Amino acid sequence: MAAVVGVHGIAQQFRGGYQLGTVWFDGLRDGLAVAGYEPMASALTPADVRVAFFGDLFRPPGAKAGGAPPYRSADVELGLERDLLEAWYEATVKQDLSLAPPQQAKGSGRVAAQMMLNRLLRCQTFAGVAQRALIGSLKQVTRFLADSTVKAQVLAKVDAEVDDGTRVVIGHSLGSVVAYEYLCRYRPPSVELLVTLGSPLGIPNLVFDRLTPAPADGLGTWPGGVTSWVNVADRDDIVALRKQLAGLFRPPAGVAAIYDHVVDNGDQPHAIDRYLNARETGSALGHVLS
Secondary structure, three states: OOOOEEOOOOOOOOOOOOHHHHHHHHHHHHHHHHHOOHEEEOOOHHHEEEEEEHHHHHOOOOOOEEEEEOOOOOOOOOOHHHHHHHHHHHHHHHOOOOHHHOOOHHHHHHHHHHHHOOOOOOOOOOOOOOOOHHHHHHHHHHHHOOOHHHHHHHHHHHOOOOOOOOOOEEEEEEHHHHHHHHHHHHHOOOOOOOEEEEEOOOOOOOHHHHOOOOEEEEEOOOOOOOOOOEEEEEEEOOOOOOOOOOOOOOOOOOOHHHHOEOOOOOOOOOOOOHHHHHHHHHHHHHHHHH
């Protein structure tokens, strides 16, 4: 039985659950150790940690490992994809004014989309990411939010890993949205803690207001029966546009509000290993498993 189930983020379609499990297992052990839970870190086994892998649902038929559809800026669809691209771009420019385009480059349609992509690929969050992979990530987010069939398939993948011994669910990036909606829909009774890392859950209109179940009166539904929710965001992680989630989700009576932590992941603000080995993540996990 896995005490901890992780839910990965975007652009993992060419990996697998076992590959990701190794990264998550090592990262969680390091997080526990730095948080003062060295005995627990030493006792943790690979069987205690499972990663719910859904990336294969987004892998194109016949694709080679490491490949991706040759997306171009023209493939960024109007609506949610374009709006999310703009939200990330605007956040990037606020962090680094040097990435703002010259006035004459501003425009609409394909030119503007290409300009935003070019700038995003120069920021720390997406450094080293290919343009086609970034566009593919936009499409993964929008498909999960807008396609009920895809959403059901993804949530079923998570449910296949959660069992009666699962006490913690951790979601990274898009995986935090998946983890949240899974807990809301399936309400597994054994899960006590939700940890969200680099989460876009708080992005208004584009993500928060499209959650299932839908927020009411500006507040989201509390995720199932969890009694603690810890949210960790790097100050420069543009995927986590809103760093503080407390106040967006109403906890039930007797349950504390979300514990928000802002961390510094260095030059890789969205990297999963750096989120997992952070003291704040290890402390949250150690508190529940001790």
